[in-house]
Amino acid sequence: MIDKKLIEKYDKPLPRYTSYPPATSFHAEYTADDYKKSVQLSNHQAPQGISLYLHIPFCPRLCLYCGCTTLITRQDIMIANYLEALKKEISMVAEWLDLARPVTQIHWGGGTPNALSAAQVGDIMALIHTTFKVEAATEIAIECNPAHLNLEYLDALFEMGFNRISLGIQDFNEEVLNTVHRDLPNLPINTLTQYIRQHSVGVNYDFIYGLPGQTEATFAQTIQQALELKPDRLVTFSYAHVPWVKPHQNTLEKAGLPSAEEKLAMFTTAYQMMVDSGDYMAIGLDHFALKQDPLSRALSNHQLHRNFQGYCTRETTGQVYAFGMSAISQLFDSYAQNTKNIKGYIDLINSGQPAIDKGYHLTTDELIIKEVITELMCNNRLDWQELAIRLKTDVAQLKAITQYSEEKMQPYVNDGLLLIINDTLNITESGRFTIRNIVAELDPKLNSGNQRFSKSI
Ligand SMILES: C[S@@+](CC[C@H](N)C(=O)[O-])C[C@H]1O[C@@H](n2cnc3c(N)ncnc32)[C@H](O)[C@@H]1O
Ligand code: SF4
Numbered sequence: 001m002i003d004k005k006l007i008e009k010y011d012k013p014l015p016r017y018t019s020y021p022p023a024t025s026f027h028a029e030y031t032a033d034d035y036k037k038s039v040q041l042s043n044h045q046a047p048q049g050i051s052l053y054l055h056i057p058f059c060p061r062l063c064l065y066c067g068c069t070t071l072i073t074r075q076d077i078m079i080a081n082y083l084e085a086l087k088k089e090i091s092m093v094a095e096w097l098d099l100a101r102p103v104t105q106i107h108w109g110g111g112t113p114n115a116l117s118a119a120q121v122g123d124i125m126a127l128i129h130t131t132f133k134v135e136a137a138t139e140i141a142i143e144c145n146p147a148h149l150n151l152e153y154l155d156a157l158f159e160m161g162f163n164r165i166s167l168g169i170q171d172f173n174e175e176v177l178n179t180v181h182r183d184l185p186n187l188p189i190n191t192l193t194q195y196i197r198q199h200s201v202g203v204n205y206d207f208i209y210g211l212p213g214q215t216e217a218t219f220a221q222t223i224q225q226a227l228e229l230k231p232d233r234l235v236t237f238s239y240a241h242v243p244w245v246k247p248h249q250n251t252l253e254k255a256g257l258p259s260a261e262e263k264l265a266m267f268t269t270a271y272q273m274m275v276d277s278g279d280y281m282a283i284g285l286d287h288f289a290l291k292q293d294p295l296s297r298a299l300s301n302h303q304l305h306r307n308f309q310g311y312c313t314r315e316t317t318g319q320v321y322a323f324g325m326s327a328i329s330q331l332f333d334s335y336a337q338n339t340k341n342i343k344g345y346i347d348l349i350n351s352g353q354p355a356i357d358k359g360y361h362l363t364t365d366e367l368i369i370k371e372v373i374t375e376l377m378c379n380n381r382l383d384w385q386e387l388a389i390r391l392k393t394d395v396a397q398l399k400a401i402t403q404y405s406e407e408k409m410q411p412y413v414n415d416g417l418l419l420i421i422n423d424t425l426n427i428t429e430s431g432r433f434t435i436r437n438i439v440a441e442l443d444p445k446l447n448s449g450n451q452r453f454s455k456s457i
Helices: 004-009 032-042 076-094 118-131 151-159 174-179 189-198 216-229 247-255 260-276 294-300 342-350 364-379 384-390 395-401 406-414 430-440
Strands: 050-056 102-110 133-144 164-170 202-209 233-238 280-283 287-290 305-307 310-312 319-323 328-331 334-338 356-361 381-383 418-421 424-427
Touching: 004 260, 004 430, 032 328, 032 334, 032 356, 076 118, 076 319, 076 342, 102 118, 118 133, 118 151, 133 202, 151 189, 164 189, 189 202, 189 216, 202 216, 202 260, 216 260, 233 260, 260 280, 280 294, 287 294, 305 364, 319 334, 364 381, 364 384, 364 395, 364 430, 381 384, 384 395, 406 418, 406 430, 424 430
Parallel strands: 050 102, 050 319, 102 133, 133 164, 164 202, 202 233
Antiparallel strands: 233 287, 280 287, 305 310, 319 328, 328 334, 334 356, 381 424, 418 424
16 A cells, blocks of 8 residues: 655655756757767667657647646648658668667657548658568557547557557546546547457556646545556556646646645555556556556566657667657757747748757766666666666766765665665555655765756655
8 A cells, every 4th residue: 555654755856867967958959960969879888779769749739637748729831841851850860770770669748649631650760660670569659639640640650550549538537538628539549449459458557646627535435436447558648737837737736736645645546546457557546557568568677768759668769869850869868859949840840950959068087877777667676786786887986976975775674665685676555656756866966056946756
């Protein structure tokens, strides 16, 4: 059972560590030239796989909770100009890449990629297929809003080689969806799921908790419904309320947001239901995968990785080359983010330059901290010796760089959150809920900055 007292004890503002260093550290001194050099160098760095991310920012209607980089438009001209720029950007970056490297993952994110016509998606997929080495094992995934999905569209996606469809369900409760201005699914989720399954394609579900009208009981009903449909993977996102960045979210305050206590109850109940079902393994705190899914197997073998697009296995992992406005590339030792301004993006790409707005180049020490943090966050475990061998260094060096000491870890050991056996850190089942706190102990930069973070849980 989840110990709510411990969760409350450790609930304090910390980075989410979806990247290290976090995106808030990116700066404008990292330029388009730096990006070009980083891409060229990345051909000789690890991992060898190429992961492509395509950002499609367009949505037909604004969901009031939305925290993504979106543009609410149905303007055909703007969309067509954007897609032309996207193709130019792909061709430009491809010139700097060693195209013998295999593409291990292609991810279409948004916005609403399925707001594009199947022909528009197909046009870009054709360019990718003729440019890169896409293999049968390449994971090709797309985030879809079920409000704009039908069986013909799915057929077209299967034809193009998509083998993972992510459905943004958010909640099965129609009242909740209406309150947040989320259009209802075009076809029942059951019908979509069965159809995707029949084609041997993976299906993921996204949910959010913490929205107006949701209670512990209603969200439990939603999770129960999901469990009956058995998606391969499922995510429960904690609603991030940031009205100072996304003013449209203010409307949700008026509709009445659940209290922090209610939100915690939704999270813990959903987590417990998923684990108790016996069908799923918890991947981190809010991702779940069927026990036979490659992600669960990778977790069992301590071989799970992650990037901004989510979790991946040793087979699907790659350095991420991201395309489109606001998209973030994640290379061996650097991050690079494109401008969030659509006109600026299209103009820069059309003038033959990358559209980089900011980025970050990691030092040798930061590369090590990143590996240590990723290992613990993904695999709930850190074998210093094993990692030292993989990074071609020694344990003393790893510990010195992360300022590790057993004394620092003692409070977590005393609270039953961490076990240290033969110099290996093992996060316990309860410790998963305080993973950000444990990881933060190994982040020497954390206390030197003055950044603000959301609470750890
Ligand atoms: C980038 S969206 C793309 C998917 C697609 N636009 C859709 O809504 O179905 C990916 C997921 O982010 C989540 N999301 C969006 N806004 C959020 C917020 N403010 N807090 C937490 N999760 C959010 C939603 O669950 C959504 O499915
Ligand atoms: S469809 Fe997705 S990206 Fe678009 S507004 Fe809604 S949540 Fe945001």
